[in-house]
Amino acid sequence: MRQIADQEFHEQCRTFALRATCDSCAHFDPEAEVCGEGYPSDEHRHLPVAVGDVMCFCKMFELS
Numbered sequence: 585m586r587q588i589a590d591q592e593f594h595e596q597c598r599t600f601a602l603r604a605t606c607d608s609c610a611h612f613d614p615e616a617e618v619c620g621e622g623y624p625s626d627e628h629r630h631l632p633v634a635v636g637d638v639m640c641f642c643k644m645f646e647l648s
Contacts (some may be wrong), residue, residue, distance in 0.1 A: 585642045589632035604641055605629055610648035
């Protein structure tokens with residue numbers, strides 16, 4: 585899922601310490617740096633850093 589990051593999203597990330605990247609996912613293999621479910625992970629490795637950036641959430645994300 586793709587969505588544009590807005591100011592509210594950035595505030596919520598700081599306030600609630602939100603995690604939504606592969607590195608925090610139970611399906612991610614950190615040694616091989618790949619998704620254990622076989623999905624591409626490049627777009628899901630980093631949260632957007634600026635308002636207006638496009639963020640990409642993975643439908644398989646499961647907090648580890």
